[in-house]
Amino acid sequence: MATWIRKSFDSPGITQVPAGPHVRQLQGRHGGAVMLMIDVSGSMDGQPILEAVAGAKEFVREAVEAHYYVGVMLWNTTVVAQALPSLDGKAALDLLAKVTSAAGGNALDGPLYECHSVLNGFAGDRVVALFGDGDLTPKPQVLMKVAEMKADNIRFVTRGLGAFAAQEFAEITDEDTGTVKVESVAELATGIASMAASLKRP
Secondary structure (H helix, E strand, C coil), X not given: CCCCCCCCCCCCCCCCCCCCCCHHHHHCCCCEEEEEEEECCHHHCCHHHHHHHXXXXXXXXXXXXXCEEEEEEEECCCEEEEEEEECCCHXXXXXXXXXXXXXXXXXXXXXXXXXXXXXXXXXXXXXEEEEECCCCCCHHHHHHHHHXXXXXXXXXXXXXXXXXXXXXXXXXXXXXXXXXXXXXXXXXXXXXXXXXXXXXXX
């Protein structure tokens, strides 16, 4: 990763334009919508966040090829920044291009509420592709929100860095729990990109 230039993370705000009256019919012609949620808490700073971004970019490209609306959410104790789902993935890739560092604590409940709100605007297969390197703090609230989202037919695909995070995130995945664990930082890019395999191909 010698080509990366380290600098402070900064991101412009995202503007949402109201959808037209036929957006749901158009969405129905595509695979669905996916929000890729990437942990940018302090423990991810350095090489882990660089590897995560590389994997996230590949995930976005594969989601576009699968005809999904794809967005990205960066989270720690709150939503740090997000790019709303689009068919070309440009907003997501532009956001990821700005990420070079990570900071802050870890709380997943607030970001999940925002993610639910975003995905409620879409039809078809709706997916949360979630990566973290810690736990599901605050766990009771997180599990309750995940159950709510699954009741709305939103699927979860997860990856956790290391044994502990993998055990935590395996509790909420809708995929084979054996796919959740990312063994090391060196495998992080591949692990995050591999979540795209869960998307329905045309």
